[in-house]
Amino acid sequence: MRFAHDTESGLVAAAGLVNTAGPDREGLPDVAALDAFITAHGWTGRHEHTDAELREVRALRPRLRRIWYADVDEVVAIVNGLLRESRALPQLIRHDDEPYHVHAVPRDAPLATRMAVEAAMALADLIRMGELSRLRICAHPDCDNVLVDLSKNRCRRFCDAGCGNRAAVSAYRARKAAAHS
Template sequence: MLFAHDTDCSLIAAAALVNTAGRDGEGLPDVTALAEFFTAHGWTGRHERTEAELTSVRELRPRLRRVWYADEDEVVTIVNGLLRESAALPQLIRHDDEPYHLHAVPRDAPLATRMAVEAAMALADLVRTGELSRLRLCGHPDCDNVLVDLSKNRSRRFCDAGCGNRAAVTAYRARKAAARP
């Protein structure tokens, strides 16, 4: 394990949240989709299931996306802003049969605030350990998704939207075409 479990989960959830605003359309089209995202990424605590909550989560995405394009100083500015605006106060918490881990806002804080702070805390770990290079853009030329490379050998190149498979098929077809007389 490279990072603490909650850091890994928060980084993966942040990338997934950013990718819901891709060029293929709105990945969070309604409150039901947000509830599915909430469950899929193991969020707990307050979840209002309202249009206002959905709007506030959507509004977080461009700010988080900026992190994947930013240099270290800009990442620090974004992280510090998210933590300051949320009045983050890190504390060790244990809940839902999980071991102690950091929460920096109460579980009853608005969902978008908790998402912002969890992402900021995980990004702070990347900055502190000099691992910002693990934030990557998908290597497929037709994809603008982001990803977090949590592999030991830092070899992940493609997002979770099937781009690795598409690249492999394209390469296979190119090899087959080149082998034909």
């Protein structure tokens, strides 16, 4: 199943944002890292380049992370809360050579608000389509990253941090060791 461009980019950006935080890592240590994240995920509109904005974006991460562990009713409650708090008002818009897509807050809304609403709108599409199972936790035992499986056959198991390669190497080494035993 193929999702709309804004749905896919919203889901990927939400997962990317969640993965910037973990028990032993801070992927957004400063405003420069936030700038790089924004560029990597194609965010447009207002960006203040301040520590306050960085704190607001960081504060969004635990709430989004919860979505990957929640049942559908809790995901709906989180999504509705994000949309309500942000006073979302969906509108079709076109910019930066992108086709028409939905923005639910103005481009000059605070960055954390826009991130929250983009994630919520993308998640609303998943919920409506019965596709929440595409939200997964990385299958590597030493990783707590989240991922969005946008593959056609729903087979993605590992995040983008190299866990799939590590798992393949471990399996190869185990097979080699078993063959030599």
